Amino acid sequence: MVGSSKKITIFEKLKLEVVVLPETLQECIAALIVRLDLRERVISAQQQSEALEKKRLASRTGGPQEFREEADNALTFKGRLCVPDDPMLKEEILTEAHSTPYAAHPGSTRMYQDLRQSFCWEGMKNDVASHVQSVWCANK
Template identity: 35%
Template structure:
């Protein structure tokens, strides 16, 4: 048993896992359509899979997966949409690059994913304003008045 010195509460050593919210939308069915369009020979030029297309596998719902993660094609702008939904919804509260990448890589995959997420988060003005290095200092610290006992 561990006692927290500041709050004087006892903790039994059990860790609490944070709440994970998954928002289901029609995004997967729309991505499936973009995948089939992207794999057509006329649109294949825009995709830079660099030989990874051999590792894509179609599941029962005809959606292509890479290592059990949904492949998000460049065709149709779905990468931006997925990043936008992950970063700017009211449930995510503008996560940083690392958190956003770890959340997205559980479900989605595309080539150069980590670098694209870093660029996307770097362009977000709200995230840039919240960073510590851009905050104004609150001013000089002032000592509290020490009460005198009568």
């Protein structure tokens, strides 16, 4: 069994929060609430990107069907969240994808395939390969 402090650390890395419901229920129930902090930051950064805002406007006016504005104002391309050209944001996504305890430090091909299901940006494949290579070299 994992100790409480270790669980808290794991939850913090995964951006999870433990919520204890009131004792008025028959028993105390713990629930995990996933904070969509990263998605919210990507959406905010999208609104600062002139290129993505042009695509958003085109999607509103009957432009290419691949781009779509979601209910939470996220711009998606074929269902994948569009990440603006923000090196720090991309690095955060790459670091999180590579460091999550469930990823088991995947290689660049697997990591790219996993990320490609949820995100898209120009040059993603090269960015993933560079990130994995830099982590691999740093750990050598």
